[in-house]
Each structure stands twice: as C-alpha cells, then as structure tokens.
Amino acid sequence: MLSYILKRLLQMIPTLIGVSIATFVLIHSVPGDPARMIAGNEASEEEVALVRDRLGLNEPLHVQYGQYVMGLAKGDLGTSLRSDRPVLDEIVSRFPTTLMLTCVSMIVMVGVGLLAGILSATKPNSKRDNATMMFSLFGISMPIFWLGLMLILLFSYYLQWLPSGGSDGFRSFILPALALGLSSSAILARLSRSSILEVIHQDFVRTARAKGVKEKWVIYKHTLKNALIPIITIVGLEFGHLLGGAVLTETVFSMNGIGRFIIQSIQFRDYPAIQGSILFVAAIFVIVNLIVDLCYSLVDPRVRYE
Amino acid sequence: MKRWLSTMLLSLTLVVSACGGTSGTSGAGTEGGAQELVVAFSTEPVTLDPQDTSDGISNNANELLFDKLVTLDKNNEIVPQLAKEWSTSEDGKKMTFKLREDAKFQDGTPVNAEAVKYTFDRVLNKENKLARYSLYAEFIDKVTVDSEYQVSFQLKFPFGPALISFAHTNGGIHSPKNLQEKGKDVGKSPVGSGPYKLKEWIPGTKMVFEANEAYWGGAPKIKTIVFKPVTENSARSIMLETGEADVIVPVVTSDVERLKGNDKLKVQTEPSSRNLYISINTSKAPFDNAKVRQALNYAVDKETIASKIMAGQAKVLDAAFGEKIWGHTSVGAYPYDPEKAKQLLAEAGIQPGTTIRLWTPEGRYLMDRQIAEFIQGNLQAVGFNVVFQKWEWGAFQEAIKSPNAEFDLAVNSWGASTNDADWALRPILKTGGASNYAKYSNPKLDELIDKGMKASDPDERKKLYSEALALIKEEAPWIFLLEYKQTSGVRSNVEGVYSWSNERLILRDAVKK
Numbered sequence: 001m002l003s004y005i006l007k008r009l010l011q012m013i014p015t016l017i018g019v020s021i022a023t024f025v026l027i028h029s030v031p032g033d034p035a036r037m038i039a040g041n042e043a044s045e046e047e048v049a050l051v052r053d054r055l056g057l058n059e060p061l062h063v064q065y066g067q068y069v070m071g072l073a074k075g076d077l078g079t080s081l082r083s084d085r086p087v088l089d090e091i092v093s094r095f096p097t098t099l100m101l102t103c104v105s106m107i108v109m110v111g112v113g114l115l116a117g118i119l120s121a122t123k124p125n126s127k128r129d130n131a132t133m134m135f136s137l138f139g140i141s142m143p144i145f146w147l148g149l150m151l152i153l154l155f156s157y158y159l160q161w162l163p164s165g166g167s168d169g170f171r172s173f174i175l176p177a178l179a180l181g182l183s184s185s186a187i188l189a190r191l192s193r194s195s196i197l198e199v200i201h202q203d204f205v206r207t208a209r210a211k212g213v214k215e216k217w218v219i220y221k222h223t224l225k226n227a228l229i230p231i232i233t234i235v236g237l238e239f240g241h242l243l244g245g246a247v248l249t250e251t252v253f254s255m256n257g258i259g260r261f262i263i264q265s266i267q268f269r270d271y272p273a274i275q276g277s278i279l280f281v282a283a284i285f286v287i288v289n290l291i292v293d294l295c296y297s298l299v300d301p302r303v304r305y306e
Numbered sequence: 307m308k309r310w311l312s313t314m315l316l317s318l319t320l321v322v323s324a325c326g327g328t329s330g331t332s333g334a335g336t337e338g339g340a341q342e343l344v345v346a347f348s349t350e351p352v353t354l355d356p357q358d359t360s361d362g363i364s365n366n367a368n369e370l371l372f373d374k375l376v377t378l379d380k381n382n383e384i385v386p387q388l389a390k391e392w393s394t395s396e397d398g399k400k401m402t403f404k405l406r407e408d409a410k411f412q413d414g415t416p417v418n419a420e421a422v423k424y425t426f427d428r429v430l431n432k433e434n435k436l437a438r439y440s441l442y443a444e445f446i447d448k449v450t451v452d453s454e455y456q457v458s459f460q461l462k463f464p465f466g467p468a469l470i471s472f473a474h475t476n477g478g479i480h481s482p483k484n485l486q487e488k489g490k491d492v493g494k495s496p497v498g499s500g501p502y503k504l505k506e507w508i509p510g511t512k513m514v515f516e517a518n519e520a521y522w523g524g525a526p527k528i529k530t531i532v533f534k535p536v537t538e539n540s541a542r543s544i545m546l547e548t549g550e551a552d553v554i555v556p557v558v559t560s561d562v563e564r565l566k567g568n569d570k571l572k573v574q575t576e577p578s579s580r581n582l583y584i585s586i587n588t589s590k591a592p593f594d595n596a597k598v599r600q601a602l603n604y605a606v607d608k609e610t611i612a613s614k615i616m617a618g619q620a621k622v623l624d625a626a627f628g629e630k631i632w633g634h635t636s637v638g639a640y641p642y643d644p645e646k647a648k649q650l651l652a653e654a655g656i657q658p659g660t661t662i663r664l665w666t667p668e669g670r671y672l673m674d675r676q677i678a679e680f681i682q683g684n685l686q687a688v689g690f691n692v693v694f695q696k697w698e699w700g701a702f703q704e705a706i707k708s709p710n711a712e713f714d715l716a717v718n719s720w721g722a723s724t725n726d727a728d729w730a731l732r733p734i735l736k737t738g739g740a741s742n743y744a745k746y747s748n749p750k751l752d753e754l755i756d757k758g759m760k761a762s763d764p765d766e767r768k769k770l771y772s773e774a775l776a777l778i779k780e781e782a783p784w785i786f787l788l789e790y791k792q793t794s795g796v797r798s799n800v801e802g803v804y805s806w807s808n809e810r811l812i813l814r815d816a817v818k819k
Contacts, residue, residue, distance in 0.1 A: 032700030038352075040360025041703070042723060042733065044440045044740040054435040082352060083509060084493070094510060149540060157544050164544045165536060167511065254536040256510035263537075264349070264510075269700050 078272030087276035098257035108181025117192025139186025165254035236292030350535035353493035356478030372478025372498030398464025398762035411481035580721035601650035603640035628789035630807035633727025635772035658689035746783035
C-alpha cells in the first residue's frame with residue numbers, strides 16, 4: 001500500500017512537468033502583452049518598454065521557461081507581474097476560500113445528489129422518480145452563473161437573509177456553495193440512480209430480502225455499499241469540476257479565491273500567476289484522484305493495491 | 307424515507323433562516339455605521355505608488371493617500387493644495403511653487419521642498435523604470451530647492467499643460483523617509499500627506515483606509531473607507547441596493563433605470579472627458595480618401611446610440627474631444643444622413659458590397675460591442691459588407707498595435723487624464739503617436755499640436771486647438787461617436803462623493819449621515 005502511494009506520488013512529477021509546459025506554451029501563444037496591460041492604455045511606447053524591461057519579458061522564451069523551472073525546483077513559483085507579490089503567497093492567501101467553497105459544495109452535492117438518487121432508484125418509474133429526475137435534469141442544464149444570480153436575487157435582494165458576495169464568514173459561503181453544489185448534485189443523482197438500480201436486481205439483494213432483512217438495511221447495507229464504487233469515482237471527478245466551477249462562482253459572488261485570481265491573471269496576462277495557480281490546481285486534482293483510488297479499497301475489500 | 311427527506315428539508319430551512327437572523331433586514335454591510343464607507347469597484351488597485359500608477363482605481367486610492375502641489379476642485383478648476391502659490395517665468399521655462407508650511411506626512415516628517423524634489427527626481431530617473439516616467443520627463447529638465455518651502459522646476463521648453471500635469475494624481479508627493487525605507491515596496495505601504503492612511507490591504511478582498519486625524523486640512527468626516535473589488539456588474543448594483551456598499555462605480559447602463567427608481571439611493575451622472583470613436587485605418591485604400599471617411603461619418607446614427615443604447619449616459623461628440631477638456635471648441639457633429647453617405651461613396655468610386663473589417667473590444671468600454679453591432683447595421687445600410695470581429699481586451703490591444711493590423715475600422719476610446727487638449731490629441735492623432743490607431747498623418751495638424759504644446763499663453767493655445775479641431779473634423783480620421791458620462795451609484799445618506807471629469811472618484815470630502 002505504502003509503496004503504491006509512493007509510486008503514485010512519483011508519477012505526479014511528469015504529470016506536473018507536462019502541465020507546466022502546456023500552460024507555459026498556451027499562455028505565451030495567447031495574444032496580449034503584460035507590459036502593455038500594466039503600463040496602461042495611455043502609456044507611450046517608451047513607458048511600455050521600461051515596464052517590459054523591469055518585468056524581464058525581453059528574455060527569449062526558452063530562457064524564461066528555464067528560469068521558471070529553476071525557480072520551481074526551489075519551490076519558488078515566481079513573482080506576480082501585476083501585484084509584485086510572490087505567486088505562492090497570492091495562492092496561499094486565496095486557497096482557503098476556494099477549498100472551503102469546494103468542500104461546502106461537496107456536502108451539498110453529496111447530500112442532495114445521493115439522496116435524490118436513492119429516492120429515485122428505490123421506486124423506479126414512479127412519480128417520485130420522474131420528479132427527482134426532472135429536477136436533476138434542470139440542475140444539469142442550468143448554467144452556474146445564472147443559478148448564482150437567481151440565488152442572489154432571492155436570498156440577498158428580496159429576502160435579505162444572506163450577503164450577495166464576499167468571502168467573510170460562513171454565511172457568505174452558503175449561496176455560492178448552493179449554486180455550485182446543486183448543479184453537480186444533479187449529475188450525481190442520475191449516476192447513483194443507475195448504479196443502485198444495477199445492484200438492486202442482483203441475486204444477493206433478492207437473497208437478503210428473502211431472508212426478511214428490513215428494506216432500510218437492504219438499501220443501505222447491501223445495495224448502496226455495492227453501488228458506491230462508481231459513485232466515489234464521480235465524486236472524485238466532480239471535485240475537479242467543482243474547482244473549475246469555482247472560477248465562475250467566485251466571480252459571480254466576488255469571492256477572493258483561486259478561481260477569480262486565475263481569471264484576473266489571465267485578463268492581465270500575468271504569466272507567473274497563471275502558471276503558478278494552474279500548476280497548483282493540477283497538483284490538487286492529482287492528489288484528489290489518488291485519494292479516490294485509495295478509497296476504493298476501503299469500500300470494496302476486493303480492491304487491493306500492491 | 308419520507309421522514310428523512312422532511313428532516314433534511316427542515317434542517318436546511320433552519321440553517322438558512324438562522325444565518326439570516328443575525329443580520330435581520332439590514333443587509334450585511336452596515337456594521338461600521340456612519341463611520342465606515344464601503345466602495346465597490348470593478349477591480350482592485352494595483353499599486354499605491356502615484357508615479358507608477360496607470361489605472362484609474364489605483365489613482366482613486368492615491369487621491370486619498372497623497373496630496374499634490376496643485377489639485378482640481380469640484381468643477382475641475384486648478385486650485386492650490388501643497389503649494390500656496392506659484393508663478394511661471396517670462397520665457398515660460400521655469401515654474402516656481404511656494405509650499406504651505408503646516409503640512410506633514412503621515413509619518414510625521416514635514417512636507418517641504420526637499421520632499422518635492424525627492425519625489426520628482428525619482429520619477430525623472432529612467433533607471434527607476436516607473437510607469438509614468440514620460441509624463442514628467444517629457445517636459446521637466448531639473449528640480450531645484452530654492453529654500454525650505456520653495457521649489458522650482460526648470461522646463462525643457464515652455465509647456466502649456468505643465469500646471470495641469472502637476473494636478474494629475476501621478477504627481478502625488480511621497481514622504482522621502484518612507485521611500486528610502488521601503489524602496490521597491492513603497493507601492494504596498496505608501497506614506498503621503500493626504501487625509502487618509504493605508505490601514506490594511508488584503509489582496510483580492512479589500513483595501514482599508516483610516517482617517518489621518520492630523521491632516522493639515524482638518525480631520526476627515528468618515529473614519530474608515532473600504533475599497534472592495536466586485537467584478538460582476540449586477541452584483542455591484544445589488545450590493546448598493548442591499549446596503550452592503552455605500553458607493554459603486556461604475557453602474558452598468560442596463561441597471562441605471564432600476565436603481566433610479568429606488569429612493570434609498572441616487573444615481574449620479576457626471577460629465578467625463580472620455581470619448582468613444584472609431585479609428586479609420588487611413589493607411590489603406592479607400593480610407594486614405596477623406597471623402598470616404600466623411601461618408602462613414604454621415605452613415606452612422608450617433609443620436610440613436612446615445613439615447614437608446616447608452617440610455618442617455620452619453621452625448622454625441624461635437625469635436626475630437628469632449629467639452630470637459632480644456633481647449634474644447636464645438637465644431638459640430640456630422641449629421642446622420644445615409645443618402646449623403648451613399649452619394650459621397652459613389653463620388654469616390656466605392657462599389658456597393660465593398661468589404662470592410664470592423665473590430666471592437668468587448669466589455670472594455672460601456673456598451674462597446676453593442677454600439678459596434680449597431681454601426682455594423684448602419685454601414686451595411688449604405689452598401690458595405692461589414693466583417694465584424696470582437697476581441698478580448700488584452701488580445702485587442704496587441705492586435706491593434708501591430709503594424710500589419712488588418713482592420714479598417716476599430717472601436718477606440720480615449721480619456722485624456724490631464725483634462726488638457728494636448729494629451730487629448732497628441733498621443734492619438736499626431737504622426738507616430740503611441741495610440742494613433744488610425745495611422746493618421748497630417749503635417750499641418752502635427753504643427754498645430756506641437757505649437758499648442760509649447761505655447762504658454764492660454765488664449766493662443768485655445769486658438770490653435772480650435773483650428774486643429776476644425777481640421778480634424780474635415781479630415782475625419784475617425785467616425786466621431788460619443789462623449790461618455792460617468793455614472794456612480796451612491797446611497798442617499800452619503801454626501802460629498804463626486805468625480806472629476808478625468809474619471810477620478812473623489813472620496814476625501816465624503817460625509818455619511
């Protein structure tokens with residue numbers, strides 16, 4: 001088990017090198033000049049040249065990449081061109097917001113999604129099933145930013161229960177987590193429904209019922225546990241999706257997380273900030289995938305890692 | 307199962323309502339009461355070093371922290387600030403400022419001639435690579451300390467807009483002690499002599515200013531001012547409506563009517579020196595022909611753009627720059643006359659169906675894309691085949707500056723930050739100007755712009771600029787469109803918030819009841 005984890009962690013390195021090269025090439029091939037963005041629209045060519053020189057953007061690309069990788073090896077993600085602060089500091093100060101948002105959204109997603117899936121699967125093709133699946137179709141189809149704006153309209157504007165944005169205190173996380181979590185819960189609901197339905201018709205479930213086991217235990221102990229593997233997979237994948245969704249949600253709700261930071265950095269062509277935060281998010285995603293893989297063996301004793 | 311579901315729903319309702327309970331109906335932003343003013347902008351300041359600042363929101367912050375030699379009043383007139391009085395030598399090449407003697411920096415050091423010299427020497431030194439180097443290096447030769455409270459500037463040539471350049475936010479005077487201590491980091495922990503000091507800056511979340519009780523002009527009324535970045539336009543409007551923000555800038559055009567209907571807040575519309583125009587690529591046929599360029603101007607219905615698309619938050623431009631800029635003379639807009647446009651195009655030998663490429667940034671200027679789309683229709687109506695392309699701002703800036711840029715028409719805007727005719731024309735219409743996207747070159751106009759810059763007699767300058775504006779209209783290197791207005795949203799209990807026409811939001815005189 002330990003050697004498996006170690007192997008997986010080592011495998012992260014080429015993945016992250018790949019991500020760093022891909023981001024570097026991609027953002028440098030996007031048109032736009034950070035020096036011009038920073039110097040402002042009114043700046044003369046001379047001023048833009050001064051800024052470009054100060055930011056070290058006159059070096060050839062391979063030299064810039066070399067410097068970047070050298071820095072990475074030392075744990076230095078570089079300095080933001082826009083704010084002149086270390087990128088790592090910028091990320092570390094914003095990550096708690098994104099992590100909190102993602103975790104609360106996960107709770108919403110699993111709570112609502114799994115419950116809806118169970119409700120549907122235990123009475124397939126009933127009115128209850130149709131209603132739940134209609135709700136989940138609605139959830140999948142709604143763009144996150146629209147749902148976010150509707151929630152703001154209802155809970156902040158009309159009812160004035162919750163703040164419309166910001167990231168101070170737990171209250172400001174409720175609406176964005178609902179917006180983000182509800183759309184993912186819809187996917188989870190549909191998946192867990194089909195997964196449970198598949199298991200519920202198997203022989204051991206029928207045996208359990210024949211033995212007179214209570215329906216509640218049939219569902220939770222026998223069916224759900226066996227249907228969990230695909231559910232865990234989708235929960236893991238959705239974690240990445242939620243991190244991505246945080247980009248939009250944080251913008252709509254003016255939250256100071258990594259997502260909004262990435263958007264802002266892209267707008268300003270803040271190369272080190274974009275590279276650093278994407279690498280960071282990629283690393284998180286890889287680690288979450290590893291955790292998901294390890295969870296399989298917890299749920300299903302047949303899965304063993306050597 | 308049903309019981310489980312209802313328990314879940316019940317607890318969700320409880321959580322949500324419990325969270326609501328603490329704030330009641332008052333929204334979330336009123337904890338600070340009359341002592342705190344929350345201002346929501348579309349983004350956050352970048353740096354608080356006035357000489358390295360090129361964006362409007364940083365400049366709004368710098369106006370709280372720093373004083374300059376001279377400043378503007380509510381009516382955009384130049385008034386004394388750190389300088390009590392000033393004079394210009396006969397030949398116009400030397401300016402002398404007498405400083406007030408009671409001003410102190412927030413670190414307790416005195417504001418004197420040394421501090422002024424130290425601040426300007428720093429920006430004039432090219433080695434420091436500050437973003438506003440050329441704003442001052444262009445005309446200042448050297449700075450001399452005449453006495454403790456008197457400082458002189460030797461100019462390279464008599465420079466008409468010199469005084470207004472000192473009134474620019476970029477002319478904020480630093481505490482030399484702080485500059486020496488902080489070095490490169492001065493933009494994060496600035497010390498000026500303004501009415502507010504920087505208390506806290508949490509990047510991406512908020513910037514907090516607290517009142518400088520020892521301010522020479524008297525302690526400010528509001529104790530704390532908080533800047534918050536709120537990117538989403540509609541979120542800013544909602545924050546104003548719920549009271550989470552006291553002031554929002556800008557107000558998106560589509561929300562203006564709704565906000566006006568709310569008696570707890572007011573929508574302030576003030577004139578702006580920002581214009582909107584379409585650069586015509588004069589380096590390419592057939593647009594090297596003034597007749598074709600005039601035809602384009604006749605073809606566009608500017609009145610409808612101002613009244614409908616901009617919902618009255620703009621007026622039709624009656625010269626190359628707006629009336630709030632010093633040196634403006636109305637030379638009249640081209641009337642909307644598609645028939646005349648067709649006739650001029652026929653005379654110039656333009657065939658119907660000629661392809662014309664129109665570029666616009668999206669989301670950079672109020673309603674930019676929507677206006678460009680409307681103009682696309684106008685131009686198609688007079689027989690052009692318009693190929694429309696919208697751009698993300700960063701990409702647009704690079705594409706349009708490329709020497710081989712393939713546009714015929716491009717939506718541009720210019721807000722002359724000095725409020726003076728020189729800066730309103732020189733960078734955008736003089737041959738080789740840094741932002742001359744029309745690639746327009748006319749020796750006669752160059753000469754007028756040059757003379758205007760170097761003349762020190764205001765009457766003479768005004769005459770030169772009125773001649774220049776008439777020439778620009780005739781030559782039509784642009785499709786002249788709008789003079790924007792600036793719109794800010796303010797809660798009704800807040801007074802004393804206003805904007806200069808160069809888009810600077812002034813908060814130092816604000817009062818909250």
